[in-house]
Amino acid sequence: MDFHIDFQAFLDSLPIMGMGMLGIFIVIFVVFLMIMILNSVTGKKKEDGGDQ
Numbered sequence: 001m002d003f004h005i006d007f008q009a010f011l012d013s014l015p016i017m018g019m020g021m022l023g024i025f026i027v028i029f030v031v032f033l034m035i036m037i038l039n040s041v042t043g044k045k046k047e048d049g050g051d052q
Helices: 007-042
Strands: none
16 A cells, blocks of 8 residues: 655645634633533522531
């Protein structure tokens, strides 16, 4: 079998791969922010008058 690596095609595909990875990280960050917002809105409230 003869394997040939087209280095120029690899370099041409790097920006496309970079944009895909950036998109994945943006989606993960948005989901993280939504979880934090929902947790702060619907989380249990701490009471100051508890037993000590």
